[in-house]
Amino acid sequence: MEVEKKNYDKNEDKQSKIKGLTGYILFLLFGIGTWLNLNGIWIELPLLIPQLSEGWALSAQLGMASNIANIGPLIIALIRHLIGKSKSYEVPSICVIFAVGITVPLILSYTWSIQTLLFGKTRSVCLLILGFFLALVNCTSSVTYLPFVNHFDKKWLNIYFGGESLSSLIPAMLGLIQGVGQAPECVLTSSNPAIKEAKYHPARFSVNIYLICLSIIMLISFCAFVILWKREKKDIEKSPAVQIIIGENAQSSLLAYNNDEIIVKDENDKQEHFTPRTIVYLLIILWTSILLIGCIPSINSYSLNPYGATTFHYVIILCQCCYPLVSCIATFFPSLFNVSTIGITISTISGSLACFYIFLTAYLSPCSPLVDEISGKYIIAIVWAIVYLVFYYERIALGNYFNNTSGHRGLFWYGLLTQAGAFTGALIIFILTILDVFKERDLCANYNCH
Structure with a gap:
């Protein structure tokens, strides 16, 4: 009997470990499907822009299409209000998100280069429309995925955040393999030998293949969701x-x-009324989303280009690694992410000050602080890393706080205010860009910044 009991206990322990490992993999893969496609489109911009008629204006147009896509979370909020406390909208919404996220990149892989004459100019209508739908479902994932994760044990939330972090890292790594972001060569122009222009290296594989890879990854993420x-x-x-x-x-x-x-x-589950502390934390989520998701990505070229293409490239990759690093720490050392008012206050102030320095470098471009000094490159890299590390620490800590104290309702508002902040920040930068507040630095031009 004792032998049988020991064998039974061993089998139970083995099954428990297998089940735990499976849970880690499933929640990680599920989280990857959050922002994968939209991040992938932004990574491909250096390859898309030279081949499309809009040129660098494509970035602003695609950004505006992404901003309009924030109507998605508002629609979900309306549906949630109309059906009350029912969670019946979650699974159908997530299925629609994956359906669009899997099929649209496939369609886009064959149509992104199509130009259409509209209002007297050739425009990338297919890219902008399909890009809008990708942004629509990615934005909506913030208010559907997180509440769905709330159905499970609280320990899985940090694993989900880890998967969400990979939704930006994987496209960046795929783009790195593809050759996106290589420093261009400055060659003399044939029309004017005194002027140099940037000559970019060809990619190792096409935009079409890149988009198909994104679709396959989304399909894997969908399979993980179905199993969950x-x-x-x-x-x-x-x-x-x-x-x-x-x-x-x-x-x-x-x-x-x-x-x-x-x-x-x-x-x-304390979900009827938010405490004043919870409301303050939700406002902090709004503020960090304005800076981290809305503003900072929109000015990265103005802030980093003055320090060189290599600095630009590696700082962006470094920032994409910060979220997975913080998520990994949260998984193995969850006690470090216990929310305290002092900790949240310090992280918010320090992250905001670092963002101010980034804005300063973008505003003073092309002659940003210490632009011709080696120390300037290290300082700007450290500041960007601080912003991502501090704000992602804060977002994961507050995500766990809402999951523990407010449950489904708290995570829904966490996602909704994330999107509201992203929209607000991107809109502010879009307006400042129209007003010509920021100046781009030509990588092949000489500037007297002393």
Whole structure:
């Protein structure tokens, strides 16, 4: 009997480890499907711009299309308001997101180069329209994926954040393999030998193949979601009862079966009213989203180009590694991400000051601070890394705080304010760009910045 018991315990332990490893992989793959496609389009811009009639104006136009796409979260918010506390909208919405995220890159791989005569000018109508739909579903993922993760044990949220971080790192790594971001050669022009122009190196594989790779990754992420959804349904069906009686709260306490762990959840779960502290933290999420997701990416060329193409390229890659690093630390050392008012205040102020320096370098471009000094390159790289490390630490810590204190409702507002901040920040930079506040630095021109 003792031998049988030991064998049984070993099998149980082995199955538990396998199930835990499977959970890590599934939530990681699920999170990858959040911003993969839109990040991929931005990574490809250096290859798209020379081949399309809009030139560098394409970036602003695509950015505006992405901003309009923030109507997606508003639609979900309206649906959620109309159906009350029901979560029935989540799975259909996520399925639509994946359907668009898988098919649109495939269509785009064959149509991105098509130019259409519109209002007297040739325009990349297909790219802009399909780019809008990719942005629409990516924006909507913020208010559907996070609430879905809330159905499971709280420990999986940091794994999901890790997957979300890879949604920016994977396209960057794929672009690095492709050869995007290589420093151009400055060659003399045939028309005027006194003027040099940038000559870019050809990519190792085409934009078409890159987009097809994104579609395949999205398909893998969708498969992970389906398995998670089926597991959730199976665990609920295994429940002998969905309601238990606990004192006077008999009708508000439900059994939730997540990853074979029974968790008693109160139906209200402190979700009816946000505390003043929670509201302040939500405003901080809005503020960090304005800076981190809305403003900073829109001025990266103005801030980093003055320090050279190599600095620009490697700083962007460094920043893409910051989110996965912070997510990894959160997974293995979750106690470091316990929210404290002092910690959140310090991180918000320090991140905001670092953002101010980045704005200063963009505003003073092409003669940014210490632009011709080696120290200038290291300082700007460190400042950019600080912004990403500090704000992503803050966002993961607050995401866990909302998951623990406000549950489904808190994570929904976390996602909604993330998108509101992204829209606001991008709109501010778009207006400043129209007003010609920032000046681009020609990589092959000589500037007297002393």
